[in-house]
Amino acid sequence: MKPIIGIVGIDDYSIKQKSTICIFENYRKAIIKYGGIPIVILPPLLIDYYKTRPKDANKLTSKDKELLARQINLCSGIIIPGGSKKFEHHNFICDYCNKKNLPLLGICMGMQTMCNYNNNNKNIIIENKFHNSKNNYKHLVNIKKDSKLFNILKEDKILVNSFHDYKVYDSGDYNIAGTCDDVIEAVEKKEDLFNIGLQWHPEKNYDIDLNSKKIFESFIEAAKLYYHE
Secondary structure, eight states: OOOEEEEEOEEOTTOOSSOOEEOOHHHHHHHHHTTOEEEEEOOOSSSOTTTOOGGGSOOOOHHHHHHHHHHHTTOSEEEEOOOSOOOHHHHHHHHHHHHHTOOEEEETHHHHHHHHTTSOOOEEEOOOGGGBOSSSOOEEEEEOTTSHHHHHHOOSEEEEOOBOSEEESOOTTSEEEEEETTEEEEEEOTTSSSEEEESSOGGGGTTTOHHHHHHHHHHHHHHHHHHHO
16 A cells, blocks of 8 residues: 655745745655655744744644654654754654654655754754756765665765755754755665655656655655554
């Protein structure tokens, strides 16, 4: 049976006229293409997420966390996507997935969330625009050979796109699986079913790039295993 994959909805900074919680189409298409059923995980607070700064948002109550958990429990895998703002519910979702060994794929800001969800690490701005480009392939990432990511890709160097303005200086309780110069590009918990964060965007190249295909296939297969446990 096809596993249900929850994609965490984000406030869409590209729509300036109105507040929107959405997912980008390529996430949906990638999940469907590689054997999953996508749904959207919606944040619980009665606030305007587009207009509200994360530091100004109300703290999650136990009821808010219960509403999030009920959504997550519908799923056999979770994607925390890229975005412009990280709220408390992102941290809660990451923590919940870690405790449940629920397959988790973090992309761009999602990876940064994974490195910061349970600590006080701070992201820092990358001044070098080398790491923000519209190209399908921008730079190499060195993949550690003892990582789960290497086992998935069977490559120790891959070309990736790059759309981020921020980086993490510490991977938190995750292991570093890939780097480019001084930038952490991939993190993971090797012993989990699937618990991987990527600084680049495999969903943007899901239908043309072999490595992106391998990542989504492995994620969906892990979700199938979780569904049967």
